[in-house]
Amino acid sequence: xxxxxxxxxxxxxxxxxxxxxxxxxxxxxxxxxxxxxxxxxxxxxxxxxxxxxxxxxxxxxxxxxxxxxxxxxxxxxxxxxxxxxxxxxxxxxxxxxxxxxxxxxxxxxxxxxxxxxxxxxxxxxxxxxxxxxxxxxxxxxxxxxxxxxxxxxxxxxxxxxxxxxxxxxxxxxxxxxxxxxxxxxxxxxxxxxxxxxxxxxxxxxxxxxxxxxxxxxxxxxxxxxxxxxxxxxxxxxxxxxxxxxxxxxxxxxxxxxxxxxxxxxxxxxxxxxxxxxxxxxxxxxxxxxxxxxxxxxxxxxxxxxxxxxxxxxxxxxxxxxxxxxxxxxxxxxxxxxxxxxxxxxxxxxxxxxxxxxxxxxxxxxxxxxxxxxxxxxxxxxxxxxxxxxxxxxxxxxxxxxxxxxxxxxxxxxxxxxxxxxxxxxxxxxxxxxxxxxxxxxxxxxxxxxxxxxxxxxxxxxxxxxxxxxxxxxxxxxxxxxxxxxxxxxxxxxxxxxxxxxxxxxxxxxxxxxxxxxxxxxxxxxxxxxxxxxxxxxxxxxxxxxxxxxxxxxxxxxxxxxxxxxxxxxxxxxxxxxxxxxxxxxxxxxxxxxxxxxxxxxxxxxxxxxxxxxxxxxxxxxxxxxxxxxxxxxxxxxxxxxxxxxxxxxxxxxxxxxxxxxxxxxxxxxxxxxxxxxxxxxxxxxxxxxxxxxxxxxxxxxxxxxxxxxxxxxxxxxxxxxxxxxxxxxxxxxxxxxxxxxxxxxxx
DNA sequence: CGGGCTGACATTTTT
DNA sequence: TGTCAGCCCG
Numbered sequence: 001x002x003x004x005x006x007x008x009x010x011x012x013x014x015x016x017x018x019x020x021x022x023x024x025x026x027x028x029x030x031x032x033x034x035x036x037x038x039x040x041x042x043x044x045x046x047x048x049x050x051x052x053x054x055x056x057x058x059x060x061x062x063x064x065x066x067x068x069x070x071x072x073x074x075x076x077x078x079x080x081x082x083x084x085x086x087x088x089x090x091x092x093x094x095x096x097x098x099x100x101x102x103x104x105x106x107x108x109x110x111x112x113x114x115x116x117x118x119x120x121x122x123x124x125x126x127x128x129x130x131x132x133x134x135x136x137x138x139x140x141x142x143x144x145x146x147x148x149x150x151x152x153x154x155x156x157x158x159x160x161x162x163x164x165x166x167x168x169x170x171x172x173x174x175x176x177x178x179x180x181x182x183x184x185x186x187x188x189x190x191x192x193x194x195x196x197x198x199x200x201x202x203x204x205x206x207x208x209x210x211x212x213x214x215x216x217x218x219x220x221x222x223x224x225x226x227x228x229x230x231x232x233x234x235x236x237x238x239x240x241x242x243x244x245x246x247x248x249x250x251x252x253x254x255x256x257x258x259x260x261x262x263x264x265x266x267x268x269x270x271x272x273x274x275x276x277x278x279x280x281x282x283x284x285x286x287x288x289x290x291x292x293x294x295x296x297x298x299x300x301x302x303x304x305x306x307x308x309x310x311x312x313x314x315x316x317x318x319x320x321x322x323x324x325x326x327x328x329x330x331x332x333x334x335x336x337x338x339x340x341x342x343x344x345x346x347x348x349x350x351x352x353x354x355x356x357x358x359x360x361x362x363x364x365x366x367x368x369x370x371x372x373x374x375x376x377x378x379x380x381x382x383x384x385x386x387x388x389x390x391x392x393x394x395x396x397x398x399x400x401x402x403x404x405x406x407x408x409x410x411x412x413x414x415x416x417x418x419x420x421x422x423x424x425x426x427x428x429x430x431x432x433x434x435x436x437x438x439x440x441x442x443x444x445x446x447x448x449x450x451x452x453x454x455x456x457x458x459x460x461x462x463x464x465x466x467x468x469x470x471x472x473x474x475x476x477x478x479x480x481x482x483x484x485x486x487x488x489x490x491x492x493x494x495x496x497x498x499x500x501x502x503x504x505x506x507x508x509x510x511x512x513x514x515x516x517x518x519x520x521x522x523x524x525x526x527x528x529x530x531x532x533x534x535x536x537x538x539x540x541x542x543x544x545x546x547x548x549x550x551x552x553x554x555x556x557x558x559x560x561x562x563x564x565x566x567x568x569x570x571x572x573x574x575x576x577x578x579x580x581x582x583x584x585x586x587x588x589x590x591x592x593x594x595x596x597x598x599x600x601x602x603x604x605x606x607x608x609x610x611x612x613x614x615x616x617x618x619x620x621x622x623x624x625x626x627x628x629x630x631x632x633x634x635x636x637x638x639x640x641x642x643x644x645x646x647x648x649x650x651x652x653x654x655x656x657x658x659x660x661x662x663x664x665x666x667x668x669x670x671x672x673x674x675x676x677x678x679x680x681x682x683x684x685x686x687x688x689x690x691x692x693x694x695x696x697x698x699x700x701x702x703x704x705x706x707x708x709x710x711x712x713x714x715x716x717x718x719x720x721x722x723x724x725x726x727x728x729x730x731x732x733x734x735x736x737x738x739x740x741x742x743x744x745x746x747x
Numbered sequence: 748c749g750g751g752c753t754g755a756c757a758t759t760t761t762t
Numbered sequence: 763t764g765t766c767a768g769c770c771c772g
Binding site for chain 2: 060061062064065088089091113115116135190191193194222225253255257258359360361382388415417420422423424491543544545562563564566567568583585586588589598599602625654722
């Protein structure tokens, strides 16, 4: 058996698999077989080291990773053994533990989990209650700050004690109220799942001891993506047995903006001085040519601790192709043309090709080109199934059936479908409930039990009571009915299909109704559970899985995907688009070194997805928010020696309607005569060349030094947006007397 | 109370 | 260029 498990593993992988005890840090380069190591190690622990699978916990970040791992383990160990293992995402595992033990924190175990949409709705209510303006205090920004605080385990009170700005003051007040409403709604947000588990462990050593006793062998995937709360969670659990096995790659850390703390992986050796450190450098995915280019890019980063040297026996392969497109349209048509050619040559099938980009907006042109070429494709991302409005509306009723105190769900459907409860009535209800000091549902209940002084007109009151009865009925029925029947009852009683037909035109109503039916179908999977558990189990999965098996890689279609989402995937042919200043690195990430380096890693992740051939593309100009803008090639491309590229000339390009000659990589080239708008004569094209490019450092006599954010040619002049120390300014080059600072940093 | 219009706005998003 | 929120009117 041991030979089976270790066969086909290289020496480093074998060492990782067979190191059973103590802290282990595995630094796994892209394509180095880390999932294989994780699964084989688990199998090894069980079959060779005799560890009871009940003692093993494996944590991942995504459901997809967890599912894959479990599938592979079933293959290695069989269904029976695999079911005894605990494999799941941080959030799912924490939710499970909290359902068991949250009572120790004085909370109910039947809490609902709020997703970001729910959070936003709740925050909007908070803002209204506190008389704060949504425009000046964007709910998402406030939630971002709260999320950060929660990741650091800073509660509302502590946060309020350390405010350093007006914004902090606002956040502090919102945080307190937000948290109070969460509690009142018997709800936890995603961050709470982690934070409350850590708090549970801290405040209740006996509970922690129970889990330490149970889980003696811990494995964490994508360790570079852990945030502070996850780090503390893992550390607490591992404290007793110290059998902690983490896998990660600092070079693939791309979620710092979401709270991931790269220090967790960099300091592992300090946390565990006796740690075994193993580097996986053999790559099984790509050609050496691709690896060389990717490594050149990443090695140019000043922030490397564990520099790996990736190698492969796959052979040198073809050089990385660098394509300079005239503009974004040309870029898209080039990519599509290449894919068509690869298919015609028999080298590839559509499913072998992936098109990657920094921002979702970039997919549009690509899609148009794919449609024209009749190439089948899918775009990863977009609105996920359980986030669709009609699905969430129906879900809101189900959540209320399980937990009527869920105020976000209650507000969501109190007037859907319309039953004459307008905004006015809702805010009266909110104010009244607050006066009474009770949750919204409780207030409705008071109203039903002839409360003396309520603020509602007779009509509003009867509408509210009708809604109250509906929720109360659902609440009563949930324990007696199978989930499918409950949903059928709900759909019939609130006349969902009719409501959709009223709100949308025929086609869209059909679409949305189909989604609702799809939700109904998903409920079938729970039919074999005891009736009283079906609804809760269903809602839990919906909250944490959040998507119906999205990426079906069985279909043979081109994949369009953001670089972030591409992590963990691989394709024979990869096209990375828009490798330009302002886009990659994104203009919003050019402010500080850390986010700039994260952009570099993002490109690195994209490049290392390629198995056989990699295309890197950039365009000289690009339509940005409807305006044509000059776009300079990314500084990152300069970090890859030209010898590693095979530059590809464009084979003819289409003229843009832009009337001026434009800068293209410092060389201006002539364009066909400007097209005229009918009726109005265009200004004579001034022989102007753009002088400034994004990322460039400039000096202004009054404003001082700054960095060019963007530059565009407008009516014979160049409009330059520059970020100065105090703020951004838009300047006209002809007036502003901007001076480029030449210290060799950029060109 | 709900439908249509106008103006600001604009990364990435594992759960 | 496209979306979303806020505003005005029937």
